Amino acid sequence: MAAKTGLFTNAQDFNIHGSNIMTNQTTTNIFQLPTPTVDPLQILHKHQALEASHTSKTAESAPKCKPGTRIQAIKDLTAWAKEVAANPNSSDKLMLWFPGPAGAGKTCIMREVARICRRDEVLVGDYFFSTRVSGLDDEAPFVATIVSHLITVIPELDNLVQDTIRRHPSIFELALEFQVEELISKHIASIPPHTPRILLVDGFDECRDQKQRARLLRLIHSLVTPPHSFRVIVASRPELDIRTAFDLPPLKSITKILRLENYEASGEIYQYLSDEFARIRQTHPAKQSIPSDWPGRPTLHALTDKSSGGYIYPSVIVKYVDNPRRHPVDLLQHILNTSSTASSGRPFAELDAIYEIILNPPDVDIPLMKRLLHVIIEITRSPSVFGVSTGVTHRILSAPNLDEFLSLRKGTTEITLCDLHSVLSVAEDAKRPYIYFHHKSLEDYLCSPERAGNLYQPQADTHFDILTVCTHNVELWNRKLVSPNADFQSVGTTLVYSCEALGHLLFKEKCFPPSVLDFDARIVWRCFAFAWVRPTPQSIFNNFISGFHNAMCKEEAECRQSCASFRRMLEYWDRLHAIVAGGSSPMGRLKRFEEECQGLFAPLDLSPPKKAIPTSQGQPGGHIMPKPTPTARSTKRPQEAGSSSGTTPQPAKRTRR
Helix, strand or coil, rough: CCCCCCCCCCCCCCCCCCEEEECCCCCCEEEEECCCCCHHHHHHHHHHHHHCCCCCCHHHHHCCCCCCCCCCHHHHHHHHHHHHHHCCCCCCCCCCEEEECCCCCHHHHHHHHHHHHHCCCCCCEEEEEECCCCCCCCCCCCHHHHHHHHHHHHHHHHHHHHHHHHCCCHHHHHCHHHHHHHHHHHHHHHCCCCCCCCCEEHHCCCCCCCHHHHHHHHHHHHCCCCCCEEEEEEEECCHHHHHHHHHCCCCHEEEEEEHHHCCCHHHHHHHHHHHHHHHHHHHHHHHHHCCCCCCCCCHHHHHHHHHHHCHHHHHHHHHHHHCCCCHHHHHHHHHHHHHHCCCCCCCCHHHHHHHHHCCCCCCHHHHHHHHHHHHHHHHHHHHHHCCCCCCHHHHHHHHHHHHHCCCCCCCCCHHHHHHHHEEEEECCCCCCCCCCCCCCCHHHHHHHHHHHHCCCCCCCHHHHHHHHHHHHHHHHHHHCCCCCCCHHHHHHHHHHHHHHHHHHHHHHCCECHHHHHHCCCCCHHHHHHHHHHCCCCCCHHHHHHHHHHHHCCCCCCCCCCCHHHHHHHHHHHHHHHHHHHHHCCCCHHHHHHHHHHHHHHCCCCCCCCCCCCCCCCCCCCCCCCCCCCCCCCCCCCCCCCCCCCCCCCCCCCCECC
């Protein structure tokens, strides 16, 4: 019998790249697949934070310095910037720190400084951290954003940066120090001598992680010292870690400090209040009944004194009084009566008194409002804390999606928060179509047990609540899967956020609700295969599996069968990617996915979830996840969400592993 021959019989030492080879008996067809191209600008755009700039849509709708105010502070900051930009070696002060208390107007000042520096062609880049815009409270987009500004202002860097990204397409997933070295430091010689040099960094304290802030300060230090010659202005609250860093080497000797509290602002605040109350007298529906001299000079002086040189207190008062559904004279009098009893021994006594009034409106379900406010805080933190994408975070924070996420009756979120317009935005704004706090001081208030009182809730309790909600939403989707008339797109945002947050919360938390401990986590893999059409970061899978292991197996002698199966599922990452990216129908993707995974464990059937039953230890490929040992941890489910009133029951008692 003749030996079989093929196209590559006896061939040695050769490679084929990017080809698809198909053989049909004696005919072999070789098709050359196109090599995927790397678009460096697209990669850069994906990783930068557009909203971090003073020219962003967020900045466009943000408060600005009232004409004629903060003149001296703005003049001093811009004068320093122009001087060091024109003569980089004229001073040993390579940085300027601009500290100021909460709500004092630092960001308004810094935006005006950025505008002037851009106009005078000395600004090379800026970055405005914020806890009120998802993704801007984290270090991750910092270098990409600054580099994006650099190549716009310094065209000589454009091609060099693009070439670097082509060589390292995943560079923005690596350490920030490496990003600076490859994208900036190696190209310093190509920067012409007379180019803009000023970098502005605002809201530095709103980068939540202190370790990230320390790393960013080291990064900034490297940008102002040889071989670099940038000059940087940093504005922030005087938090302990930031104060300490600027008071110690190497920053102390190279930093000039301008303190905002050294600039007198009482006259400006008085004028601001006077102008705003005059506007209310002219535009309020009750204008015919408002006295022409209201509120009077003594009241304006009293409110100015209570402002302590900051704008947050008077701005909150103005927003609160400017309520078209209530009489402004009565609202202001209520504030004055409450403020007179505020304890002067607390640094935020006057502001806290205002928040206490606003956050206790009449005829409102206070526990539900408290729950919503704390869920909003944690979801806003999702990109940095849970690793959830910024786009998904914005979508889930719209009022209708929050109702769906928490299984509330439609309209509940808007009704509950409708009287809080002075401290947060609920309306569907085209520029920022999600709920956000007007100022970080409200988050600080709610997260302080001493200040918020009955409105305080520990962060761990909120995470516990979100975990319960996420497991409920994923299981609800799985039950809807068997319905032939299910509208899968209608649960898209809720499902995507629930899956992403669930994996990261499992990975981070140390206490779990019974709904998690009795949860068949394979449903999440179904969601990935069935409902998602975009590539999913592998970190989500890794975090989900690690968290599932911590929740279910850490105290056991060996991993439960489902956990072991999930860990092996990582081997099938490429197959899952190909299936999700395919053009087949959702049910077709699910079928292919489960066929691919048959070697790991039996596929989930399409019937509603059944009660878990134990399987013998060590049996490979168990069909159903074994029930957690009753003596080790509770397995009792909380009441299913979705009562007749449309509210989700509060999570059951916490179970600690």
